[in-house]
Amino acid sequence: MTKPRLRIIPLGGLSEIGKNMMVMEYEDDIIIIDAGLMFPDEEMLGIDLVIPDISYLLEKREKIRGIIITHGHEDHIGALPYLLPQLDAPIYSTKLTHGLISVKLKERKALSEAKLRVIPPDGNFTLGEFKVEFFPVCHSIPDSVGLIIHTPVGTIVHSGDFKLDYTPVSGKPTDLSRLAQLGAQGVLLLLSDSTYAELPGYTPSERVVGETLEHIMADAPGRVIVTTFSSLVSRIQQVIDSAAKYQRRVFIVGQSMSDTARMALELGYLNAPDGILARLDELKGMPRNKVVLVTTGSQGEPTSALVRMANRDHRQVHILRGDTVVISATPIPGNEGLINRTVDNLFKQGAQVLYGKVAQVHVHGHASQEELKLLLNLVKPKFFVPIHGEYRHLSLHAQLAQSVGIPKDNTFILEDGDVLEISPETSKITGKITSGNVYVDGLSVGDIGSVVIRNRRMLSRDGIVVVIIAVNKQTGKLVGRPDIVSRGFVDTRESKDMLDESRDLVARTLDHSGDRPAEWSFINTKVRDILNKFYYEQTKRRPMILPFMVKV
Numbered sequence: 052m053t054k055p056r057l058r059i060i061p062l063g064g065l066s067e068i069g070k071n072m073m074v075m076e077y078e079d080d081i082i083i084i085d086a087g088l089m090f091p092d093e094e095m096l097g098i099d100l101v102i103p104d105i106s107y108l109l110e111k112r113e114k115i116r117g118i119i120i121t122h123g124h125e126d127h128i129g130a131l132p133y134l135l136p137q138l139d140a141p142i143y144s145t146k147l148t149h150g151l152i153s154v155k156l157k158e159r160k161a162l163s164e165a166k167l168r169v170i171p172p173d174g175n176f177t178l179g180e181f182k183v184e185f186f187p188v189c190h191s192i193p194d195s196v197g198l199i200i201h202t203p204v205g206t207i208v209h210s211g212d213f214k215l216d217y218t219p220v221s222g223k224p225t226d227l228s229r230l231a232q233l234g235a236q237g238v239l240l241l242l243s244d245s246t247y248a249e250l251p252g253y254t255p256s257e258r259v260v261g262e263t264l265e266h267i268m269a270d271a272p273g274r275v276i277v278t279t280f281s282s283l284v285s286r287i288q289q290v291i292d293s294a295a296k297y298q299r300r301v302f303i304v305g306q307s308m309s310d311t312a313r314m315a316l317e318l319g320y321l322n323a324p325d326g327i328l329a330r331l332d333e334l335k336g337m338p339r340n341k342v343v344l345v346t347t348g349s350q351g352e353p354t355s356a357l358v359r360m361a362n363r364d365h366r367q368v369h370i371l372r373g374d375t376v377v378i379s380a381t382p383i384p385g386n387e388g389l390i391n392r393t394v395d396n397l398f399k400q401g402a403q404v405l406y407g408k409v410a411q412v413h414v415h416g417h418a419s420q421e422e423l424k425l426l427l428n429l430v431k432p433k434f435f436v437p438i439h440g441e442y443r444h445l446s447l448h449a450q451l452a453q454s455v456g457i458p459k460d461n462t463f464i465l466e467d468g469d470v471l472e473i474s475p476e477t478s479k480i481t482g483k484i485t486s487g488n489v490y491v492d493g494l495s496v497g498d499i500g501s502v503v504i505r506n507r508r509m510l511s512r513d514g515i516v517v518v519i520i521a522v523n524k525q526t527g528k529l530v531g532r533p534d535i536v537s538r539g540f541v542d543t544r545e546s547k548d549m550l551d552e553s554r555d556l557v558a559r560t561l562d563h564s565g566d567r568p569a570e571w572s573f574i575n576t577k578v579r580d581i582l583n584k585f586y587y588e589q590t591k592r593r594p595m596i597l598p599f600m601v602k603v
């Protein structure tokens with residue numbers, strides 16, 4: 052009889068950036084690591100968020116022992132409010148992560164049923180056959196952890212998102228000694244963050260940003276407006292510290308930024324000297340060189356405070372000549388256009404704008420190549436799976452692993468849905484399960500499939516043509532010429548002749564079908580085919596064609 056194997060199944064975050072979610076399954080026990088969201092790319096028209104497809108888990112709901120969250124970033128917690136009602140499993144995280152999850156769940160009114168467990172950053176707990184141990188890692192949010200998972204087949208190390216900053220602003224440096232100890236005892240599998248596997252060398256310390264911010268606070272002639280992710284608590288701390296040094300008061304603008312700051316202050320992850328934080332109604336009349344505003348909008352999000360300010364659409368704050376705006380964040384791929392437009396608008400309003408390309412106002416929170424190699428060398432795993440990244444990041448990370456002596460055959464580049472089965476001696480990909488994107492659009496989750504997206508794409512590209520065909524109520528026969536209405540397809544005045552011709556074409560085609568009562572499904576297909584062909588010949592465009600029947 053073959054011994055049971057451990058199954059490692061990524062549901063998100065492999066071959067893509069975001070919506071991280073990993074399943075580990077051993078016999079009757081399943082644990083889930085992270086439940087993140089992804090922001091839509093430009094092709095996903097009108098979609099607000101993307102979350103992982105969890106059909107696989109829904110079939111095995113009774114096996115799920117818990118959801119473990121490594122840290123409080125959106126790409127690790129963002130899907131929880133949508134998935135929790137279906138999964139109903141306890142969530143294990145550190146204190147700050149717990150706080151951020153609570154804020155999220157409350158927004159979606161899903162907090163009351165949630166079972167949230169707080170674990171210290173070096174704590175441990177047991178979930179079925181899995182003994183889970185947290186270890187602190189340094190990342191761009193405090194209270195981040197990696198996982199040591201003791202399983203019946205061996206020890207697994209999951210890095211979470213990490214870097215090796217020896218002088219972090221808040222939170223602890225990555226616990227290297229514990230990892231070295233494990234490496235000496237033998238680790239079966241390492242799963243490690245690949246987000247910045249392209250970058251050679253070491254990721255600079257957060258301290259670098261602190262120094263830049265201090266220079267800005269000292270030199271800026273007017274107000275300083277810093278925008279970053281609301282979850283980047285350490286960056287907010289750096290802003291407060293440098294503002295305090297130059298006697299500037301700090302105004303936190305925007306709902307999500309205020310909520311996070313309040314929560315982080317209460318839990319002690321954010322420290323502000325007395326009297327430094329101010330309310331927005333105190334802004335009027337303050338000398339401009341004594342003011343710092345902290346706000347969201349680093350991704351150019353249309354509803355964020357910064358974008359409103361840039362468009363002169365914010366109720367309380369307008370950009371003034373002499374303001375210095377600091378964009379302290381990396382653009383999430385896909386957001387570059389929105390961000391650039393915001394930067395342009397800020398310059399137009401007379402602000403000085405400092406962002407990644409012109410000043411060191413941000414360092415990212417992920418390990419570069421030398422740090423990744425150091426982790427591999429310390430942990431010395433038998434098998435290696437790069438996680439968190441596009442395919443190229445995973446490939447490069449796999450090459451790094453080979454360069455430090457992990458055999459190619461023991462390195463697995465997985466994609467979402469791949470099933471990796473692992474025993475103490477061997478490991479191989481044995482299959483693929485259902486995985487993919489679930490789209491969140493407004494209030495609805497999951498009812499928008501790829502067909503809807505494809506239709507939206509088609510509409511946005513070549514527009515729509517509605518063909519209105521009248522039939523006699525009694526006889527079912529065609530009445531008159533069909534009507535054609537188009538939107539976003541051609542200039543209806545300039546192309547009047549062409550559209551008229553297409554009307555005639557439809558009329559002729561339908562006449563040909565004889566004087567039998569019109570069969571709708573036949574007419575429908577026929578009209579689409581004939582117009583598709585005609586419009587493509589005339590315009591090289593493929594509008595969406597919608598035949599429509601009215602009974603008269």
Ligand SMILES: [Zn+2]
Nearest residue numbers: 122124190212
């Ligand atoms: Zn992260």
Ligand SMILES: [Zn+2]
Nearest residue numbers: 124126127212
């Ligand atoms: Zn992440």
